[in-house]
Amino acid sequence: MKKAVILNLSPRKAGTSMMLANRCKEFLSARDYLVEILHLYPNLKDLSPLLTAINEAESIIMVGPSYIDTYPADTFYLLEELEKNRDVLHGQDLYGIIQGGMPYVHTHESGLKMLELFAGENELSYKGGFVIGMGAMLNGQPLDKLLNGKKAASGFEQFLKNVAKQESSPPSLYYHAQLKMPGLVYWFMATLMNRKIDKDRREKGIGDQAKSPYDNLGIN
Amino acid sequence: MVTILSDHTRQEVGERLDSKLRERKIATQFISLTDLNVGPCYSCGGCTDKTYGQCIHRDDADIILPKLMRTDVLIMVTPVKWGSYSFKTKRIFDKCAIIGDRHYYCKNGELVKGRIGQVHTFVAIGVKDQWRNDEKNVFKNLVEENIKIMNIKGSVYMVDDSNIGTCLESAVEGLSL
Numbered sequence: 479m480k481k482a483v484i485l486n487l488s489p490r491k492a493g494t495s496m497m498l499a500n501r502c503k504e505f506l507s508a509r510d511y512l513v514e515i516l517h518l519y520p521n522l523k524d525l526s527p528l529l530t531a532i533n534e535a536e537s538i539i540m541v542g543p544s545y546i547d548t549y550p551a552d553t554f555y556l557l558e559e560l561e562k563n564r565d566v567l568h569g570q571d572l573y574g575i576i577q578g579g580m581p582y583v584h585t586h587e588s589g590l591k592m593l594e595l596f597a598g599e600n601e602l603s604y605k606g607g608f609v610i611g612m613g614a615m616l617n618g619q620p621l622d623k624l625l626n627g628k629k630a631a632s633g634f635e636q637f638l639k640n641v642a643k644q645e646s647s648p649p650s651l652y653y654h655a656q657l658k659m660p661g662l663v664y665w666f667m668a669t670l671m672n673r674k675i676d677k678d679r680r681e682k683g684i685g686d687q688a689k690s691p692y693d694n695l696g697i698n
Numbered sequence: 699m700v701t702i703l704s705d706h707t708r709q710e711v712g713e714r715l716d717s718k719l720r721e722r723k724i725a726t727q728f729i730s731l732t733d734l735n736v737g738p739c740y741s742c743g744g745c746t747d748k749t750y751g752q753c754i755h756r757d758d759a760d761i762i763l764p765k766l767m768r769t770d771v772l773i774m775v776t777p778v779k780w781g782s783y784s785f786k787t788k789r790i791f792d793k794c795a796i797i798g799d800r801h802y803y804c805k806n807g808e809l810v811k812g813r814i815g816q817v818h819t820f821v822a823i824g825v826k827d828q829w830r831n832d833e834k835n836v837f838k839n840l841v842e843e844n845i846k847i848m849n850i851k852g853s854v855y856m857v858d859d860s861n862i863g864t865c866l867e868s869a870v871e872g873l874s875l
Binding site: 488490543546558580581584665667668671672679682684692 | 747751760766788804836840844847
């Protein structure tokens with residue numbers, strides 16, 4: 479039985495990253511894999527459970543959200559610590575999954591490129607990844623709830639097949655799956671989302687002209 | 699106001715840039731990340747709910763974010779590893795979303811977000827001992843995506859020992875002040 483470890487790089491244990499991690503675990507478990515999901519954030523003070531699992535696995539799958547166009551800061555911390563403990567890295571396959579609010583692949587793809595460079599310098603075999611847009615809107619619901627649900631779910635399944643076979647997964651899979659709509663539709667989406675933001679602010683008693691709490695330099 | 703947010707680099711790139719801007723009498727504030735401690739964004743939703751617009755966790759972002767609120771030009775000086783910002787730089791960048799405009803806009807047929815505070819120009823200066831072309835491309839793409847999503851002007855410089863002087867000169871010349 480092959481071993482795979484899925485690392486949840488999101489601080490949340492119940493959002494879209496975890497939905498994708500769970501789907502990945504389910505898929506691989508049905509294909510003769512022993513799969514473990516480990517969370518980064520509860521282990522930030524002591525990464526040894528992650529290092530042990532990585533050392534024992536043949537495949538590592540990193541799943542996380544896109545914060546300002548790449549993985550969150552603490553993913554960098556994990557990679558730096560892995561580099562310091564390089565003895566746990568010995569040619570394993572590395573796959574990345576990144577999901578973010580914007581619908582475009584190009585917004586989030588830098589996260590995967592970082593993993594590829596990391597793998598190249600640290601004796602891992604980078605085998606590709608998958609990018610999912612509008613992940614924030616999903617908020618943990620299955621992929622088929624997306625506007626491009628069918629394509630996204632089918633592309634992700636194909637990606638998982640590649641992971642199970644320990645084969646390379648090409649970017650064309652997630653490029654093909656991304657949502658493509660005319661600019662006018664995005665303008666309409668922006669209008670609807672902005673109305674919701676403004677309504678939310680009003681309901682919280684925050685006026686449109688209210689200053690940020692950080693505008694007060696005396697903040698402690 | 700120009701703010702330099704600088705993580706430590708062997709070449710002291712942030713400090714040298716600060717001197718150059720001050721020589722030209724450009725109003726500049728220099729923030730060294732060396733002794734500051736910014737915690738992670740836990741995506742807890744507090745800043746969009748109970749403490750709207752403010753992180754519920756108290757850390758040194760409370761020192762940095764108010765300064766960024768009064769910034770027109772944000773310059774991040776960061777060591778680069780695997781084509782990305784340093785851990786310390788990214789920690790504060792992740793939290794900048796708190797002071798960012800939450801609204802969506804359309805630019806060139808795509809959705810984008812608004813600016814951080816009143817920042818109209820973002821400059822990223824990545825520093826390495828030696829750059830490889832593939833890493834240059836990854837860092838450049840990342841910064842260009844950042845500029846695009848914030849819907850502001852910006853530029854990226856990749857500094858090493860061979861080009862530090864010319865890069866800093868170009869960065870100062872390129873500022874829209």
